[in-house]
Amino acid sequence: MERKHIIKEIFNMAKRDFTLTFSLAIILILIIFSIFPQYIAKYDFYDVDLSLRLNPPSLDYPFGTDFLGRDILSMIIWGSRIALIITIWPTLISATIGVAIGILSGYVGGVFDDIVMRGVDILMSFPSLLLALGIISVLGPGITNAMIAVTIGRISSYVRLSRSLTFSVKETGFVEYAKALGASRTRIMLRYIFPNVLTPIIVQITFSMPGTLLNVASLSFLGLGGKPPTPDWGVLMQQSRIYLLYAPWAAIIPGIAIFLVAFSFNTIGEALRDIVDPRRKYIRMV
């Protein structure tokens, strides 16, 4: 299937599938929130008012307030940019590095391929969050370091996928022709192999997003990622956790926000997969 038809096809599917429409809407809202939080959020995220602490949901504060009297809804809106950043950057960077290594390894083959695959096997023998914890103990806590840690853990799945795709593309006629015409290795990889492995990789990227978000948010929740007073959703949950009995909304609403975004990326990923190639199995990491 050609790539420009994919978007059209997604919207066609959305007409029939309510869950997909809902998911597309959630992602759209997330993007709008993250571009213009200042026009949408009613309050600033450092608007501390202790007289309002742990207020239940009301008209003024639709999702209630947290232990510093900050409006939860406004915090969610301010935090959506962070949510988008921590989802997109680790995914894109790990995909870029992984695909580059994967194509090179699949095309060059030989000893290089063996070494790469051994490395991937070793990296994959760590549960993803464990590797992230190890890397954070080296780099120290912080949102950037949490993103780096998650990025490193996610490279290997892209290496595997793009390598196996390269193997199948390598044997097709047009690569042979290009070689016969004297195209250089770099040119073959960039102009002939890369465009032909891209579609499944885009699906894998979509599938990988919820896992990335959950991993970085988990690290923030553990106190190893973002630091207060940033309105990172994971940080909000971590801070409000101890008030669970008195103000469940303060901890649970940011969690629901994370869930909705993860859920939407998953639904869109499923739809993309159904359109592009229903048979291939993608690696989903959580």
Added chain:
Amino acid sequence: MWKYILKRLGYFIPTIVGVSIITFTLVRLIPGDPVEIVLGQHATAEVVDIYRRQLGLDRPIYIQYIIWLKRMIRGDWGVSMISNAKVTYLIFHRFMYTVQLAIFSMAIVSSIGLLFGVIAAYKVGSKIDKGLRFLSIFGWSIPSFLAGLVFIYIFALRLKLFPAIGAGEIKHLILPAFTLSTWGVSYIGRMTRGSLLEIVGQDFVTTAQAKGLTRKRIWLKHILRNGLLPVVTMLGMQFGWFLGGSFIVETIFSFPGIGFLTTTSVLNRDYTVVQGAILFIAIIYCTTNLVVDILYAFLDPRIRYEKRV
């Protein structure tokens, strides 16, 4: 068969060596001089020098690795920088709790997950199938820290049915195990459904239909027997995940397992414990995968009879 097992073992050992190299590298990369951390900033240069030589830190890096590896193989994993307890003791003690939680969660995942998967595949395309598909994406996307907090709020704080923290009795396992299983049930459910439907499309099922067997019989005799085989691998891998300790769930429930030990040690910068925990969890994880692969070889006649065919 034996060839397959040997090959798989030959795969296992380099992986473990690689895992140990990564763990060693990570610990060496931690900023700060280990000698200074142990002796404090006011130690004289001479003392520092002696200590450094004692630890072998003046030797080239690969010799340091070999010294370190020998020590780890001997079982000398050092002592915790915070509590001074032996790291091996800490890990073993905490691991026992994680094993309890893992077994309990596994029971939930394998029963409910398999049931959902089989029902969804048997009723493929129906309302039930669609509902289960929705539920599985739902369970897949729910962060364990959200599920954990919601369970604590409802079942521990409001209804007061189960304790939110602690360990040692069955009642302590219930909430963490269900939190841990939300993801596993969705995963196993989906995989079971997919694996069964793959079998449905195969020729021998058409043959069975042509023979005039009833649908129930085809499912029991042909589809389930073949389709559940790959699920065994997935269940095994899931068990490996659980045995590695779940960092989030154990932390939320203050459950004293290996995952909680790891997160607290990272937060406290207790590097000897972090090193031990990373190495231990990775080894457990690789070993479970090895056992699962070998088990699968025994279960799958295509591998079992490989030599004779």
